[in-house]
Amino acid sequence: MTDGQRRGNGFAGPHLASRPDERQARFRPVECDRCGAMVQVAKFSPQHTSVQWSPASVRACAEFTARVSAGEQTALIDSCASLRDSIDRAVLQGSVEVFPP
């Protein structure tokens, strides 16, 4: 009897552990103002931004390409400076929402 009640209350509670596809659904495309590179962006907190680069966007971004050819690893590069501005603006405009993990 209490089972149904508990389930009803749980609905408004914290969301369930996120599955990979659920996490994926939080990503939103953001385009770099300067180089036009299109990346997938998810914000898990105001400080934590996850950026997914595709091979095409890596090639499109001059700054990213320069840093990679200077020896940096792509996994350690968040974004180029202009893309960071574009992401910040996308967040301000609400096209990228902040989803805590």
Ligand SMILES: [Zn+2]
């Ligand atoms: Zn760029």
